[in-house]
Each structure stands twice: as structure tokens, then as C-alpha cells.
Amino acid sequence: EAQVTQNPRYLITVTGKKLTVTCSQNMNHEYMSWYRQDPGLGLRQIYYSMNVEVTDKGDVPEGYKVSRKEKRNFPLILESPSPNQTSLYFCASSFSGRALETQYFGPGTRLLVL
């Protein structure tokens, strides 16, 4: 089954404790992206990757890092989480990253930073 998977689905952590949220897709997509969803704000892009070793900032990159060492994986790293990073996070992918392509979303990771 074609899908985007994320782990963990739920995470509670404390301020300053480094964490990684993994994202993997099995559709051989070149493009991957991270969004965060906050009430009343919709989804906002954090980082994206057009291909292996090619990443760039989205609208809200502060406090996040990403890497793209393999085509299928695009982990999101919070080196020193803060309470304002409490949010629902979605990973997405598309075939080549063209604007007209459908993006496929993972199930989401709900993060609470205390």
C-alpha cells in the first residue's frame, strides 16, 4: 500500500530534550515536506526537500532541522524543543515537487512540550 508513515504518533517531552520525528514514504517520491498544524492557522510548511541532500526552509523553520540522506526518509529534528513547538506535525510527499502535484500526507505526530 502506498503510504507516508510517521513515528511516533504521539510524544510528550520536556523543554530542551532533543527529539526526532521520523517520516518515511514508499512511493519513490522525490519531494518531501514537513508542516505543522495549529488551531486557527491551518498548516504551515517547516522545511522541504526536492531530493536527496537537497533541503530548504519553508515558512516556519526556526527551531527545526531536517536531513535527507535517503530518498524514502525525511526526519524532523528538534534539537532543543520549547513549549511553542507543541503542535500537530505532518509529513508529506509528492512525485517530483511540481506545484500542481498532489501531496500525500502522513497520519500526523502530536507533540506536547512541557
Added chain:
Amino acid sequence: AQSVTQLDSQVPVFEEAPVELRCNYSSSVSVYLFWYVQYPNQGLQLLLKYLSGSTLVKGINGFEAEFNKSQTSFHLRKPSVHISDTAEYFCAVSDEETSGSRLTFGEGTQLTVNP
């Protein structure tokens, strides 16, 4: 820069009633338009998209949307809703000019279908 406004944050309707979820956008370039649905505790799923051509776009689950360039709108409609349509709906735009194929999302509309 693009922006998307979903005019209603919550829309309660009765089962089998028609529904319209409103979306307006602003952009200085040609855009692609999308509607995504998010069922409780799930990721986003594409309902339909407008790329070019016919302004009336049909999607999954009986939904359709009409692109109106002069009014910069892309409203979503369904003639008769079911309880299972209860979900949050997001309108989004993208364009070839913005780097990263970024989808700009609206704030979301919570559709609640009551029996």
C-alpha cells in the same frame, strides 16, 4: 505572496442537507487550487484539485468545487451530506513561482453533520 481565507470556521448541517464551504484566495500569479479533508485523528486526504480547464471540478465522495477567477474563489459543495462527511476541510493553493511547491492552507472549516 499567496493567502487563503476560509470564510467559516465551523459549519453545522443536518444529514441530507446541501452544504457549501467557502474559500477565497489572493495571489498575483496563476494558482493551483486544492481541497483536502482531515477525518478525526487522520492525515489529510485530497478531495479534489483545480489545475486548469473546466472551472467545475468533481472530486471524491460526491464533492465538487467551482473555480471563479473573477471572484478569486474556490467554494466546495455537496448536494446531500452524510454523517460520515463530518471532518475538517482545508482549502489550499500553490503556484509555480513559489519555491518549494509550498501549499498555502486556509485556517480550516469544521463540518459537522448532525442526524
